[in-house]
Amino acid sequence: MSGDLGGRLDTRIPVRSMWVQNTFTNEACEYWISKPGTDPEILRHFSRSLHLVNERLSGRYALENSTLIAIIGLSQFERVQEKYEEALVHVQGLNRLALLRGGIAGFRDQAALMQKLFRQVPSNTTDLEIALYFGTATTFRAEDLPSQGVTLWLRNLYKKDRQSYHKSQKITVGLDDSLQASFLDIMSLAAFVSGRTPCPTKLQIYPFHDMIIFLGFRLLETRPLDQAKLVTTYESLLHLALIGFLTTFLRGLAGRASNFKAATSSLRKAIQEAPIEGYHFQKLALWSALIGGHVLFNQDDEYWLIPRLAEVSYALNLDGWGGVEELLMDFPWIPSIHNKTAKRLWSMSKERSFEHKRTVETIPWG
Incomplete structure (x- = not known):
């Protein structure tokens, strides 16, 4: 997909990563990096990882960063296998551990770990994908994400195209404030990627995907998929289609489309009706x-x-x-x-x- 993004993204990933560093200090972390699949050896590694994580959770290492990272790895393995029920258990466990450490606010000075809590690999996030599969709310909240600055930066770029921005504002007349903001921010994102707004600098891949997650969280907080109205209105169809647009950037292994059951069925019903x-x-x-x-x-x-x-x-x-x-x-x-x-x-x-x-x-x- 990176080749389709108009040269607007810096897709280089830093070599020094706390994720890599922890593979040498935490055996449970090491196992999950194996390519997901159904190979018996991979499944054996995964079973061993579960055992190691349970050992850490029952001991004095339960709240350490390396334990959190290992659980993120387990949730990522389940996600790529499309075992969303199991992935949800891991994400809920992460949330409980975060609360024991004082909540998400306690990670403000640990940006790298905080990013891992919301973004398991550069192009996916388990929490958001679980919500799109089940139709439920996300475990974490949009307000916990450090992405508002990037979103505001793109919105200000889009505002420089006064004619397009004014046209987008007219489309949102009558919508509730949250959906209106989401539409304008996602329009700003699309205009940036398409090359329709000025590009003073490339946007790094991590902040870009942080923003995708933030926008997805905010849309689901506006209206979770399991609370969709029985009658399709302009507002409900727009809300579902905006979610659909964001899934453009949520791809599975080898770029294949992920299975977002609730998002798919909700949008299908809305378009048909x-x-x-x-x-x-x-x-x-x-x-x-x-x-x-x-x-x-x-x-x-x-x-x-x-x-x-x-x-x-x-x-x-x-x-x-x-x-x-x-x-x-x-x-x-x-x-x-x-x-x-x-x-x-x-x-x-x-x-x-x-x-x-x-x-x-x-x-x-x-």
Whole structure:
């Protein structure tokens, strides 16, 4: 994915890392670094790690940094295996240990460890992904994350494009304050990555992913997925599609899409049931469907997604991809990442519309 981010990110990872240092002092840490999988040797290492962590938790090392890091490693192993129930147990354990050390505020002077509590590897975070899988709230809170500064920096960059920023503000009129802030910040993120805002310097990879996690936490605090409204409104569809957009940056091993069951089912239901009435709702439905088609849905969804896209495209009177992309840019959209899948899906919807029109024209009416 780094090649699609427009050269805006500094993807170099520091060689000196407290994670690496702890592999030499904490045997439990060492084992989890093995490539996750179902190989018997890897599973044996993982079982040994569990045993070692339990030993540390029952002794005088329970609250040491190395123990916390080992538990993070275990939760990461479970996450990449998509064993979210087990991963949740580890994350909740981390939270309890953090509380015993005075809460997250007690880690303010230990930035490296604090980052590990929220970001297990540069492109994933177990706590957020668990919430997207189960539809529940996150264990930690957005206010605990040291990411507000980066978010504000990107927002100020986006404000320099007065026309685009003003247009984004108009889209958020009538939304609650938290969702309005999330939309503007995620628009700022998309504009930055797409190269549509000034780029005085590259953004380092760790602060970038801290920001993704922060924005995801804030959206789920606005409305957890298991509290979605029964009736799809403009606000509820926008909220779900923004979550969908952020999953663009939450990829599993080898860049494959992760299984975010609750996020996927919620967005699917909202798109299927969205009333295609009114220009603004039609635009939102188009963007939501194409974002979902890129990041959350699969080929099994095309039986309903393609007709839905055809319906929305007809309502918007869209004949060519240029008009589609122009509308999409009013929402968080990164052409270098999203266009390929979106073009394919939209072309399929246009072909379906053409076939339907041809069928209707050939029906003998008299």
